[in-house]
Amino acid sequence: MNRVKLLFFAALRERMGTRTLDLDLPAGLTVRELKAKFLDEYPEMSESMKSVLIAVNREYASDETLIPLNAEIGLFPPVSGG
Amino acid sequence: MTFDMQPSGLPTVFAITEDEIDLNALLARITLVSTGAAAIFTGMVRGETKRGEERQTEYLEYEAYIPMAEEKMKQVADEIRAQWSAVEGIAIVQRIGKLYPRTPTVLIACTAAHRDTGVFEAARYGIDRLKEIVPIWKKEVSPDGELWIEGEYAPKAGE
Numbered sequence: 001m002n003r004v005k006l007l008f009f010a011a012l013r014e015r016m017g018t019r020t021l022d023l024d025l026p027a028g029l030t031v032r033e034l035k036a037k038f039l040d041e042y043p044e045m046s047e048s049m050k051s052v053l054i055a056v057n058r059e060y061a062s063d064e065t066l067i068p069l070n071a072e073i074g075l076f077p078p079v080s081g082g
Numbered sequence: 083m084t085f086d087m088q089p090s091g092l093p094t095v096f097a098i099t100e101d102e103i104d105l106n107a108l109l110a111r112i113t114l115v116s117t118g119a120a121a122i123f124t125g126m127v128r129g130e131t132k133r134g135e136e137r138q139t140e141y142l143e144y145e146a147y148i149p150m151a152e153e154k155m156k157q158v159a160d161e162i163r164a165q166w167s168a169v170e171g172i173a174i175v176q177r178i179g180k181l182y183p184r185t186p187t188v189l190i191a192c193t194a195a196h197r198d199t200g201v202f203e204a205a206r207y208g209i210d211r212l213k214e215i216v217p218i219w220k221k222e223v224s225p226d227g228e229l230w231i232e233g234e235y236a237p238k239a240g241e
Binding site: 010078 | 187237
């Protein structure tokens with residue numbers, strides 16, 4: 001198993017009602033598979049996940065990115081700093 | 083605040099802070115004896131915006147994914163140096179928390195020997211890139227309610 005830490009920010013954090021969530025995943029999943037698994041458990045997040053950006057260990061990921069063991073995974077909307 | 087003195091001796095300062103942005107202190111840190119020019123961009127909260135109809139803003143609430151945001155600010159500074167080799171010092175600072183109209187929220191400053199070195203373009207690039215890749219968000223709070231502002235840029239993997 002691969003225990004990962006999800007971190008939510010901005011509108012996704014408010015919608016989830018939490019900043020962090022520990023999740024046990026099978027080893028060797030891609031970001032696309034993680035998204036599907038997450039949406040199975042939290043279908044109410046589907047609207048927020050449409051434009052989501054995902055960072056794996058603080059680096060932007062694509063759907064094909066493999067999730068390393070014990071990864072820190074940030075989920076957030078397109079950024080709006082400045 | 084991180085103060086990164088590169089082997090070249092060129093200072094880079096980047097920070098996510100809840101404190102007031104102190105322009106003079108930042109400028110002092112990125113001014114070398116060879117520096118003759120600084121291009122400074124700062125953005126502030128507007129109390130009125132016209133997006134279709136006129137809107138009033140009570141305040142903006144900023145949050146950041148701080149460790150990643152610091153890494154991405156460092157990346158923006160590295161990208162500036164790769165394109166404008168004449169740039170001497172770089173400061174990139176984002177203030178977070180509740181910020182009211184007329185308050186500076188962000189500052190990008192680049193220094194160089196003189197103004198004809200690309201230093202204006204370098205600062206412009208810095209604020210544009212910050213708005214694309216640095217994980218910071220703002221929520222607009224008005225008398226009518228709250229609205230998270232979403233950017234439009236989708237960074238590529240590893241960008």
